[in-house]
Amino acid sequence: MKIAIIGTGNLGSSIAKGLIKNKSFTSLYLSDKNTAAVSAFSDEDYVTITSDNELAVKESEVLIFALQPRHIDKVLESVSESITNDHVVMSVAAGFEISRIESIIGDDKNIIRVMPNTAISIGKSMTCLSANVKGQEKMDLAKKIFNQLGATMVIPEEQIQAATVICASGIAFWMRLVRATTQGAIQLGFEAHEAHQLAVQTCFGSASLLTESGRHPEQEIDRVTTPSGCTIEGLNAMEHQGLSSALIQGIVASFEKINQLKKS
Numbered sequence: 448m449k450i451a452i453i454g455t456g457n458l459g460s461s462i463a464k465g466l467i468k469n470k471s472f473t474s475l476y477l478s479d480k481n482t483a484a485v486s487a488f489s490d491e492d493y494v495t496i497t498s499d500n501e502l503a504v505k506e507s508e509v510l511i512f513a514l515q516p517r518h519i520d521k522v523l524e525s526v527s528e529s530i531t532n533d534h535v536v537m538s539v540a541a542g543f544e545i546s547r548i549e550s551i552i553g554d555d556k557n558i559i560r561v562m563p564n565t566a567i568s569i570g571k572s573m574t575c576l577s578a579n580v581k582g583q584e585k586m587d588l589a590k591k592i593f594n595q596l597g598a599t600m601v602i603p604e605e606q607i608q609a610a611t612v613i614c615a616s617g618i619a620f621w622m623r624l625v626r627a628t629t630q631g632a633i634q635l636g637f638e639a640h641e642a643h644q645l646a647v648q649t650c651f652g653s654a655s656l657l658t659e660s661g662r663h664p665e666q667e668i669d670r671v672t673t674p675s676g677c678t679i680e681g682l683n684a685m686e687h688q689g690l691s692s693a694l695i696q697g698i699v700a701s702f703e704k705i706n707q708l709k710k711s
């Protein structure tokens with residue numbers, strides 16, 4: 448599979464890292480105005496680093512546009528003549544709808560909106576996918592690529608904004624929870640590096656318990672909360688301060704913001 452990533456910033460370089468780790472391409476073009484973020488990949492086999500978006504498009508079959516919403520219009524316009532019906536055009540731009548892509552490159556093109564998160568760099572992304580009518584035929588190909596880099600879920604495009612908040616922004620939300628746990632552990636007397644390890648491994652254990660047992664989080668909580676014990680004391684104090692409510696409100700605020708981006 449000949450893949451191009453156009454825009455190799457935070458997310459584009461994370462996708463590149465994941466693809467290179469899995470060697471899941473026959474050629475990989477990494478194209479950006481400034482290629483510094485991916486210069487470390489210049490010695491990798493079958494990887495070409497360039498600032499020529501058009502060349503990357505012409506030499507590839509799968510095109511992943513990892514640009515900010517304010518840049519993607521212009522870049523799509525500049526390469527639209529080179530995009531054929533055989534290309535599979537993927538966009539990760541938050542709030543940038545398939546209809547807008549179709550209006551630039553045509554609705555006869557295979558278009559798939561892809562919403563991964565930065566854990567794609569280590570093969571642990573939750574990636575949501577939606578396609579236009581033509582792109583449905585290429586969904587198996589998209590799943591094949593992104594299943595190697597974590598898990599995928601095909602969803603209607605109307606849900607992509609919500610998926611962006613939960614999965615893509617979600618990485619930042621979970622990181623903040625880990626950081627807050629670390630701050631608590633330091634206050635209880637651990638060194639910063641110890642606190643970090645305790646928080647991260649406990650977070651990892653919690654996620655692994657859910658994936659491996661298939662149980663609901665409350666069932667796992669019931670197994671930890673000794674009657675009159677310290678866990679329920681802590682949980683209830685957190686809830687009195689609005690822990691669940693703060694998370695839900697943050698998710699909804701993020702969703703409202705992404706819906707504003709969609710209109711701009």
Ligand SMILES: NC(=O)C1=CN([C@@H]2O[C@H](COP(=O)(O)OP(=O)(O)OC[C@H]3O[C@@H](n4cnc5c(N)ncnc54)[C@H](OP(=O)(O)O)[C@@H]3O)[C@@H](O)[C@H]2O)C=CC1
Pocket residue numbers: 453454455456457458459478479480481500513514515516518522539540541542562563564565615616
């Ligand atoms: N970061 C994340 O976790 C996630 C991001 N997204 C979406 O992914 C997209 C990219 O986000 P992110 O990676 O964070 O953004 P970045 O700004 O880090 O990356 C975008 C890259 O595109 C480059 N670029 C700009 N113009 C051009 C051009 N004409 N030709 C080639 N390259 C160009 C930028 O260069 P320069 O900096 O010089 O302008 C930059 O390196 C966004 O639309 C975002 O909504 C989706 C899910 C998760």
Ligand SMILES: O=C(O)[C@@H]1CCC=N1
Pocket residue numbers: 541611615616
């Ligand atoms: O914050 C943002 O707008 C982008 C989309 C999801 C992650 N980063």
